[in-house]
Amino acid sequence: MTKDHFVCIVDDDEAIRESLRLLLYASGLQSCAYESADVFLADEKPPVFDCMLLDIRMPGTDGLELFKILARRRVPYPVIFITGHGDIPLAVSAIKLGAYDFLTKPFQEGELIGKVRAAISHYRSTRQHLLELQDMQARLDSCTPRERDVLRLLAKGLPNKGIAETLGISPRTVEIHRAHVMDKMSADSLPALVRMITTLEPPDN
């Protein structure tokens, strides 16, 4: 039983959307399409898909903005940007932000299918890990800003007293925040908690 891979296309140009869908379909890859980032974001029940083809230049929320929103949510699927030839600064930003790949218009059929298939197989091999990350991020997002402050200082190795001094609150309050954080993050020990935060927010050096 082979599952048809679902590719999601977000592009404001109807002709491009249609030709992409057709080319994908001819290679046995099912797809869905949205005419803008805003329509995609407004979809309350978006389909499950394995790869997104995203136009970098669009009216309204552009491709890069949508990608930033998705990255913040740590969506697990790979995103391939569709760019024009003159879009080097945009393409460089996209890759730095973690885009999987990009396609330059006008694209060749072989290049399109090759890149989409590569993205899907990459996704299959990393999906479990990425889904865990997404779950962890959702838990972190459920913490209040103050709880996150405490969490980050804990990760730096500060004791309760040091955290209290840094944040200008009492050590007792730190203890309460700390207990809430452990609970919300479902961490059974301090090292586990620190591992989570350093996974989600790696220290710069």
Next chain:
Amino acid sequence: MAATIPGDRKINSKNNKRIVVLIEPDIPVRDALNVLLEGEGWQVFCLGGCDELDAVIRDQSVVAVISESSLPDCTPQEVLERCSKYKLPVVFTGHDLSLQGAVDLIRQGATDFLDKPFPQSRLLDLLDGLQDGQDD
């Protein structure tokens, strides 16, 4: 006026670390960037290729290396490799690189790629950001 030879080493104390290496074979471009960077308080080691790169980055506490991507004596990958030994960020510049080429450099570890001609502020902001990162 424009110093293009390393030698002006008056700023070398720990609390004044605004040192940058500029690799640019095109002399007018190199001079222009040198003037721009010095005007912003950077000490610049100007090189025309990557020949003396190792000696400079070994002896100085450099914030970053700015390198043209098309060099006469080495590939951008070699520049990245040499700088990675010192964990130095590398910013490439270029005007004839394909989009694929620019993206590949980022994937190989470059900090950024500036498509020539680029606004001066982009380079200066980038360097300031890199220096702040180093101070932490």
